[in-house]
Amino acid sequence: MPTITLSEATFAKVKACAEPLVDDADSVIARVFDYYAMHHAMYFNGRLGIAKPNPIRLPIGSRELTHTRLLTATIDGRELHRPDWNSLTREMHELARKRLGSFEAVRKVTSANLRQGRFEENGYRYLPEVDFSIQGCDANNSAESSLRLAKAMSISLHLTFEWRERDDASHPGQAGMMGWDPTSRDAGLMADGSSRSxxxxxxxxxxxxxxxxxxxxxxxxxxxxxxxxxxxxxxxxxxxxxxxxxxxxxxxxxxxxxxxxxxxxxxxxxx
Missing domain, CATH: 1.10.10 (Arc Repressor Mutant, subunit A)
Incomplete structure (x- = not known):
């Protein structure tokens, strides 16, 4: 794997952008590049593959999301602004607290680690609107907890994402999608292509x-x-x-x- 040398000032910026217990330098730099690419797509003339044809549809519960970046997240018909896996997790848990009625109701459904009140150590982030803290998680756990909450709230959740160009990614460079819709229940298609979940x-x-x-x-x-x-x-x-x-x-x-x-x-x- 190629190596690069960063100045102390640049490395300090990388550390400041990192999610504790989630990011390393590589993932922070990749996320910054993704953000840059999304805002300069015309300059790159489409070579970054932000929108790719024939996305791979994953069933609910798939653990193939390692080394992916979240492209879009549509929650109950509303698109999440500038999504990433952690912002999706936070948004879904805030919404679930309001709709399910209590911290305990959310805790029983989610697979994420939660703590009542303010706690900002070990990768936790405080959500003041709902008065609990949530620990940062990887793509697989973000999707799992978010889809569980969508089911519990009976709302739709549709995700599109892209695997990074890494040898240990499940589908390097490919686009993917996963979702849940309480009206069609088509999340996780069966082998025959039918809409049974x-x-x-x-x-x-x-x-x-x-x-x-x-x-x-x-x-x-x-x-x-x-x-x-x-x-x-x-x-x-x-x-x-x-x-x-x-x-x-x-x-x-x-x-x-x-x-x-x-x-x-x-x-x-x-x-």
Whole structure:
């Protein structure tokens, strides 16, 4: 990897722009360049690829967002101004506090780390409008917590992003999209291109197995053995096993009150 030398004054500016426990010098410089590029796109004559054709649609829960920059975030029809992953996280949590009614209601839904009141150490940032603090997070956790909150509030959230040109990025240089819409429930398309979400497909599989059983119980292994297992394998998150993906979806369904978790062997009960 190439190396560069920065003056002490420039390095001090880099440190001042960094999110504690989130950024390194490379990510800060990349973000500054992204901002510069967005405001000088005509000068670069489109060579930076800010808008790219044929974006890759990721299912909800994908963990392939490492080394991405957020291009657009549309929250309930409103576009977030100058978005990045941390500003998206803060905006969604502020909105959730107002709509869900309490700090505890937000904390139960989100996967982000929160603390009531002002706390500004270890990467936390205080949000005065809602009187709690939130810890900075990476792209994967930002998308996960934001989409969970969108579901809890029953509002749409649509994200577009771009993978950086790095060897360890999932799709270097490509554009991507991910979203949730409570009216169409098309977030996370199935392999056949239909608009059934992961939740819908998993519910259908669960009901096929458990609805006629006296105790309405089922296991993850039974879900995986159905056609759903093949779909998860083909379209699930990169590096995740079908069992891990199905376990995550069942956890979300349990949080929504659809399932009860019975034991660590992966046994659930349909409510």
């Amino acid at each position: 992961w939740h819908d497909a998993t519910k259908q599989a669960i009901e096929r197995i458990a609805r006629d059983r006296p105790r309405r119980e089922f296991t993850l292994a039974e879900l995986e053995a159905l056609e759903l297992g093949r779909v998860v394998k083909e379209t699930g998150s990169k590096g995740a096993t079908p069992e891990a993906t199905l376990r995550r979806v069942c956890q979300e369904l349990r949080d929504e009150g659809y399932l009860d978790f019975l034991d660590n062997d992966g046994t659930y009960r349909l409510r």
